[in-house]
Amino acid sequence: MKRTVILTAIFSVVSLAGLFILLRISSGNESSVNFAEARKGDFEITVTGTGEFIAEHVFDIMGPEIVTNQNFRASHIRVQDIVPEGTVVKKGDYVATLDRTNFENTLRDEINNLNNLQAQFEMKIIDTSVVLNTLRNAIKEQVFVVEEAKVNLEQSVFDPPAMQRQARMDLERAQRQLEQQQRIYNLKYVQAASETRNLRVTLENQRKKVNDFREILASFTVTSPIEGMIVYKRDRMGNKIKAGSVINPFNPVVASIPDMSSLHSRIFISETDVNKVKPDQEVEVTVDAFNGKKISGVVASVAKIGEKLSNSDSKVFEVLIRLKEYDPMLVPSMTTGNRIIINTYKDV
Numbered sequence: 001m002k003r004t005v006i007l008t009a010i011f012s013v014v015s016l017a018g019l020f021i022l023l024r025i026s027s028g029n030e031s032s033v034n035f036a037e038a039r040k041g042d043f044e045i046t047v048t049g050t051g052e053f054i055a056e057h058v059f060d061i062m063g064p065e066i067v068t069n070q071n072f073r074a075s076h077i078r079v080q081d082i083v084p085e086g087t088v089v090k091k092g093d094y095v096a097t098l099d100r101t102n103f104e105n106t107l108r109d110e111i112n113n114l115n116n117l118q119a120q121f122e123m124k125i126i127d128t129s130v131v132l133n134t135l136r137n138a139i140k141e142q143v144f145v146v147e148e149a150k151v152n153l154e155q156s157v158f159d160p161p162a163m164q165r166q167a168r169m170d171l172e173r174a175q176r177q178l179e180q181q182q183r184i185y186n187l188k189y190v191q192a193a194s195e196t197r198n199l200r201v202t203l204e205n206q207r208k209k210v211n212d213f214r215e216i217l218a219s220f221t222v223t224s225p226i227e228g229m230i231v232y233k234r235d236r237m238g239n240k241i242k243a244g245s246v247i248n249p250f251n252p253v254v255a256s257i258p259d260m261s262s263l264h265s266r267i268f269i270s271e272t273d274v275n276k277v278k279p280d281q282e283v284e285v286t287v288d289a290f291n292g293k294k295i296s297g298v299v300a301s302v303a304k305i306g307e308k309l310s311n312s313d314s315k316v317f318e319v320l321i322r323l324k325e326y327d328p329m330l331v332p333s334m335t336t337g338n339r340i341i342i343n344t345y346k347d348v
Contacts, residue, residue: 043345047276049319051267053334055258056322059226060233061095063252064219075102076246077220082255085232085240086331089224089257096254098220098247107213114210117203124199128192135185142178149174228257231332258332263323264300265336268309268316276342277302283321286337287330295330297321299340 063077082096089095149171156167224230232240233253241247247254265285269277283297300322306315321338323330 045276045342045344047269047273047340047342049267049269049338049340051265051321051336051338053263053330053332053336054266054320055231055260055332056262056264057259058231059228059257059259060253061222061224061230061255061257063096063098063222063247063254064216065252066216066249075249077249077252079241079243079245079247079254082232082241082243083230085230085242087230088228089230090227091224093224094221095224095230096222098222098254100217100220103213103217103220107210107217110206110210110213114203114206117199117206121196121199121203124192124196128196131188132185132192135181135188139178139181139185142174142181146171146174146178222254224257226257229260229331231256231258260328260331261326263330263332265297265321265323265338267319267321267336267338269302269319271306271315271317274302274306274317274319277319277340282341284339284341285321285323286339288335288337290329292337295327296324297338298324 066075066077078099080097080099083089083094149167153164153167153171156164159167232242233256234240235245235248239245241254265283277299279299279301281299283299285295285297287293287295298321300320303318306317308315319340321340
């Protein structure tokens with residue numbers, strides 16, 4: 001019995017000692033986590049977001065403007081080749097080639113139509129010349145017949161009345177025939193002139209159509225209108241327009257050249273934080289490509305209408321941040337970190 005009491009007492013003492021040591025250790029850990037040294041200074045309330053550089057002003061490089069010409073049927077155009085994004089070009093340098101297969105087939109058909117119309121026009125000129133020349137010769141012959149009838153009538157003055165009447169009838173008949181031939185000639189001339197004029201108009205329209213096709217096909221080789229760096233445009237789905245992409249004929253933008261002297265950092269702020277962000281607030285922009293290089297900026301604009309991004313169900317609002325400094329090393333699409341300073345409390 002005494003042995004049991006002694007063992008129980010020893011076990012209790014050991015347990016209490018272990019519990020005491022454990023509590024001391026736990027107490028020491030909590031003090032190192034929950035307590036820190038407070039220092040006096042400025043306290044900033046910020047909103048942060050990741051974004052990318054975009055140019056404030058962009059010059060779009062356009063492909064062929066098909067829809068402005070009624071001779072062309074609007075259809076999507078595929079990009080066959082385009083220079084790599086980031087290529088620096090001068091005015092007139094090559095940028096892209098567009099697929100012209102369908103338009104080349106159409107051009108061949110239109111050239112055949114032009115050649116046929118040209119042949120018809122030339123044949124019409126020849127036929128008209130032959131017909132009118134024949135009618136003019138007939139009129140000349142009939143004029144001689146009329147003159148001869150007049151002479152016969154004058155010479156029949158001493159002939160019997162019946163012969164005089166016959167001579168007069170011959171003259172009248174010859175004059176009527178001459179008038180009829182002149183009317184026929186005038187009608188044929190007016191008709192031929194009208195047909196020739198219409199055919200000439202059709203021919204000129206077809207020639208203009210072929211020239212328009214040739215000009216459009218020439219613009220399928222896209223060159224740069226200004227000097228700068230090529231940046232790929234995005235379609236309505238947000239995909240970059242590159243080789244194999246299709247451009248919209250109603251907005252045939254192939255690529256763009258940004259104004260590098262005026263860059264913005266574009267970020268998207270959640271709807272819970274957007275009310276805190278106002279224009280002219282100071283921003284600290286960091287550039288990932290240059291080991292977190294810091295650039296000062298200011299909020300330029302805050303979108304009033306939210307939008308949904310493809311990777312998020314909640315609405316976000318576009319915020320544009322204008323850089324205060326110009327750095328030639330910065331280019332569009334570089335990733336940025338943005339710390340918008342909402343408020344600063346001094347010496348707290």
